[in-house]
Amino acid sequence: MFQDIQLDELLKRQQNEQINIIDVRSPSEYKDAMIPNSVNIPVFSDEERAEVGTIYKQKSPEAARERGLEIFSEKLPRFVKEVKQLEGEKVVYCWRGGMRSKSAATVVDLAGVPVYRLEGGFRSYRDWVLNTLDTIEFKPRAIVLNGFTGTGKTKILHQLKSEGYPVLDLEGMANHRGSIFGQIGRVPHNQKKFNSLLVHELLQYQNGDYMLIEGESKRVGKAVIPDFLLDKKDQGIQFFIELPKSERVKIILEDYQPWDHQEESIEAFRKIKKRIHTPVAKEIEQSLENGAYARAVELLLEYYYDPRYQHSITESTDENFKIIQGETVEEVTEKIHEQLARLDKVAQ
Structure with missing residues (x-):
């Protein structure tokens, strides 16, 4: 039996x-x-x-x-x-x-x-x-990757996780990239799936010194991030990544592959079309329809995403705020390695 x-x-x-x-x-x-x-x-x-x-x-x-x-x-x-x-x-x-x-x-x-x-x-x-989500004592300090759209934050986190660093990939758990275009090519997870995946990751890292996380808002697709984790994020060490716009366009195209999701891309754009100056909005829509995806992304960054996130750039003297500049994601990742090595040395 x-x-x-x-x-x-x-x-x-x-x-x-x-x-x-x-x-x-x-x-x-x-x-x-x-x-x-x-x-x-x-x-x-x-x-x-x-x-x-x-x-x-x-x-x-x-x-x-x-x-x-x-x-x-x-x-x-x-x-x-x-x-x-x-x-x-x-x-x-x-x-x-x-x-x-x-x-x-x-x-x-x-x-x-x-x-x-x-x-x-x-x-x-x-x-x-x-x-568990209501009662967990999560000790690690957050190291938060911030930056304009297309600065490769998720790509960097994936690389660091593959190297054994403690990474909470919230977008991966939500199966959503966290923007109006975030579900293109994906089926977003509901809250139950997100919570389940999150709990197991939290338990894995709960007694560590730090964990790496992206600077997400409270909602990622269909999932809502718990308040205690948002508090951790806000109180953590903030890395602000800066890359050239041309590199950001390249990263976005590689990630979203709009040529395989043209209709989804156009449909998503139309949800924000009214928020963009009419002549520019028209050019973006035409570029998406004509397959000029690089131009569409460039205009979206310049006239929609960058102005929305401009407030994130602050010349701060806070020791917990660090700007990390590079020409490529690989260069930025190497500089983050250096920062993490310093933190590990201090922890020892």
Whole structure:
């Protein structure tokens, strides 16, 4: 017979050993939010789940249970085969640790495959995420990368993270670049997904000396950043990156690739068109329509983004404010390395 496993034990095992977490909810439930690194092997499709739910409401729980077992019984060979293909220990979960995960765990166990069921299901994980965000003591000081649009802040953070530096990639967690054009080519994550990814990153770095973060506003796409993290950002060491405009245009084109998302780019621009002087707005729109993307980006920087963020440039004597200039992202990254080396030396 399968055994239940508590969430804290599951999270501990997930860190220390290979364990397969199997989400048996419907595809739309899984898409909405899941335990990170889990795989979706659903007991019901979205349509089947809706059918069983309707029977539950209009007839009885018993009738819904019978219909659910009837549907699932037709899928048993495929379901068991997919589970067996996963190497290592296995844990299944549904929404509340109810019939779906119980049925799935029972079938897998009967097929001779040891399996656990997550007690409380996804709801227990969701409660843990929210409670952790409310109570976490996050010690590291923030080192914040600021700068005009296109100064390669995200690119720099990715490079530093690949080198082992503690980086919170908020845009990556939100799957959004944080501007009106930020979701082009992406499907932004909802708050539940964002919170889930954020919690695991925070726990990884919570006792460090510092963490690197981009100077985001409170909202990134569909996600809202917790207040304690915004406070950390505001009180942190501020790096302000400066690059030539030509380099910024190059970085933006490389990141957004508007030639693959022309209609999305034009649609996004039309949301801000009224905020730009009419003749310039017309030229930007025509440039996007004609494929003159570099010119469109150059005009957007000059007449929209740079004026909006001009207040970010302040000649400050504060020791926590540092302007980092370079001709390329690589040069700026190297200068940030030097700054971080100094901080590490002071910490020692």
